[in-house]
Amino acid sequence: xxxxxxxxxxxxxxxxxxxxxxxxxxxxxxxxxxxxxxxxxxxxxxxxxxxxxxxxxxxxxxxxxxxxxxxxxxxxxxxxxxxxxxxxxxxxxxxxxxxxxxxxxxxxxxxxxxxxxxxxxxxxxxxxxxxxxxxxxxxxxxxxxxxxxxxxxxxxxxxxxxxxxxxxxxxxxxxxxxxxxxxxxxxxxxxxxxxxxxxxxxxxxxxxxxxxxxxxxxxxxxxxxxxxxxxxxxxxxxxxxxxxxxxxxxxxxxxxxxxxxxxxxxxxxxxxxxxxxxxxxxxxxxxxxxxxxxxxxxxxxxxxxxxxxxxxxxxxx
Amino acid sequence: xxxxxxxxxxxxxxxxxxxxxxxxxxxxxxxxxxxxxxxxxxxxxxxxxxxxxxxxxxxxxxxxxxxxxxxxxxxxxxxxxxxxxxxxxxxxxxxxxxxxxxxxxxxxxxxxxxxxxxxxxxxxxxxxxxxxxxxxxxxxxxxxxxxxxxxxxxxxxxxxxxxxxxxxxxx
Numbered sequence: 001x002x003x004x005x006x007x008x009x010x011x012x013x014x015x016x017x018x019x020x021x022x023x024x025x026x027x028x029x030x031x032x033x034x035x036x037x038x039x040x041x042x043x044x045x046x047x048x049x050x051x052x053x054x055x056x057x058x059x060x061x062x063x064x065x066x067x068x069x070x071x072x073x074x075x076x077x078x079x080x081x082x083x084x085x086x087x088x089x090x091x092x093x094x095x096x097x098x099x100x101x102x103x104x105x106x107x108x109x110x111x112x113x114x115x116x117x118x119x120x121x122x123x124x125x126x127x128x129x130x131x132x133x134x135x136x137x138x139x140x141x142x143x144x145x146x147x148x149x150x151x152x153x154x155x156x157x158x159x160x161x162x163x164x165x166x167x168x169x170x171x172x173x174x175x176x177x178x179x180x181x182x183x184x185x186x187x188x189x190x191x192x193x194x195x196x197x198x199x200x201x202x203x204x205x206x207x208x209x210x211x212x213x214x215x216x217x218x219x220x221x222x223x224x225x226x227x228x229x230x231x232x233x234x235x236x237x238x239x240x241x242x243x244x245x246x247x248x249x250x251x252x253x254x255x256x257x258x259x260x261x262x263x264x265x266x267x268x269x270x271x272x273x274x275x276x277x278x279x280x281x282x283x284x285x286x287x288x289x290x291x292x293x294x295x296x297x298x299x300x301x302x303x304x305x306x307x308x309x310x311x312x313x314x315x316x317x
Numbered sequence: 318x319x320x321x322x323x324x325x326x327x328x329x330x331x332x333x334x335x336x337x338x339x340x341x342x343x344x345x346x347x348x349x350x351x352x353x354x355x356x357x358x359x360x361x362x363x364x365x366x367x368x369x370x371x372x373x374x375x376x377x378x379x380x381x382x383x384x385x386x387x388x389x390x391x392x393x394x395x396x397x398x399x400x401x402x403x404x405x406x407x408x409x410x411x412x413x414x415x416x417x418x419x420x421x422x423x424x425x426x427x428x429x430x431x432x433x434x435x436x437x438x439x440x441x442x443x444x445x446x447x448x449x450x451x452x453x454x455x456x457x458x459x460x461x462x463x464x465x466x467x468x469x470x471x472x473x474x475x476x477x478x479x480x481x482x483x484x485x486x487x488x
Contacts, residue, residue, distance in 0.1 A: 035331070035332055035336075036328050036329070036331045036332065037331070038331060038334050038335070038336050038337045038338075039336060039337065039338050040336055040338045040340070278325060278328065278329055279325065281328050282324050282325045282327070282328035282329075283321065283324065283325065
């Protein structure tokens with residue numbers, strides 16, 4: 001009974017935490033972007049402008065929930081839910097600290113890859129159901145981008161799996177007790193980072209929404225809380241990719257013992273969230289064909305090479 | 318590849334730069350003396366109105382926001398009976414200041430003129446008139462112009478010699 005209660009607490013804790021972090025990140029990102037552009041960002045509403053998010057949330061909740069008459073209504077409503085659900089489901093396999101994870105799946109990594117593949121449906125269906133040329137162009141781009149980057153996103157992680165010998169996230173963290181996987185798997189880390197950027201379609205890889213070309217891409221027709229769901233989904237995606245980078249390459253909850261493991265985990269995650277925002281602040285968007293050729297011609301062979309060399313080292317050593 | 322990493326690093330270095338924003342209501346932005354803001358009507362050094370009601374400002378105004386009615390007082394000085402600027406139309410181009418022959422209408426460095434009611438943006442003469450001389454000191458139109466008013470006949474203004482009596486043969 002107490003074990004069940006414990007799991008219920010963990011599940012609700014993780015969901016609440018993630019749904020709090022996602023809007024918090026909006027504030028965090030705006031402040032960081034402002035810092036790097038020599039501005040202040042929101043600093044008026046509440047302490048350090050923290051209440052700005054609350055004000056935006058209240059505004060977005062009270063907006064008219066409008067569905068365009070030309071849209072495919074059911075799919076239109078379903079699409080933003082998919083992105084949030086898949087991102088939240090992926091958090092089920094993230095081990096926050098020893099014993100604190102929703103599910104100790106023995107195929108945890110595969111579960112994450114599957115969920116991120118499902119997440120692509122959200123963007124594709126959202127653009128399709130909007131019945132708008134810009135949305136459709138955005139979702140077409142999203143489909144091509146996410147499919148091609150998913151390929152070596154999985155392949156880049158296989159090095160870690162080979163070193164650990166398990167898909168279980170807990171085992172992967174425990175295998176990094178003495179040496180983080182960033183050292184033997186540096187190429188894998190770089191590739192996963194780039195693929196993660198493309199997978200969450202963050203800048204510089206925000207080609208599906210590219211506001212200077214496609215208005216807002218796949219969510220041109222969305223407004224109110226449905227747009228908010230896409231937004232929250234994006235920030236959940238950033239947190240997810242960052243926490244996975246930490247789990248897979250930077251030793252998860254391990255760290256010097258003056259801080260508890262959970263704090264180490266979140267500290268590392270926030271460093272990577274900041275890195276994502278720094279990339280947004282500094283890099284321009286590549287052209288669409290550049291993105292695809294970069295993926296297929298450079299990153300895919302590189303990840304295969306990484307896999308080959310890792311395998312060779314494991315076999316010889 | 319190196320340039321990408323370098324640009325990321327350069328952007329990161331902005332963490333330690335000074336921020337360019339002025340925290341506006343607490344800290345005002347410095348405005349130059351020539352800044353084109355709120356329009357005022359100035360007075361001459363003796364305290365009289367500089368405006369002579371020539372309508373040049375109203376004529377040059379590209380958005381027709383100035384309206385006035387010229388009249389004449391008992392001394393023969395022209396002055397505007399009413400002078401009205403609709404600041405909800407004004408684009409602060411400064412043409413009126415350029416056109417003004419008597420330095421009466423001037424734009425000053427002030428932009429804080431927000432109102433809750435649109436009608437309050439229509440400024441009447443008593444709102445526009447200031448008690449000082451504005452940007453141009455010591456200028457008095459009637460003292461340098463050849464126009465005759467009460468107390469100053471033709472030829473009595475500065476830098477002007479008395480008119481020649483054409484009916485007399487004396488040198």
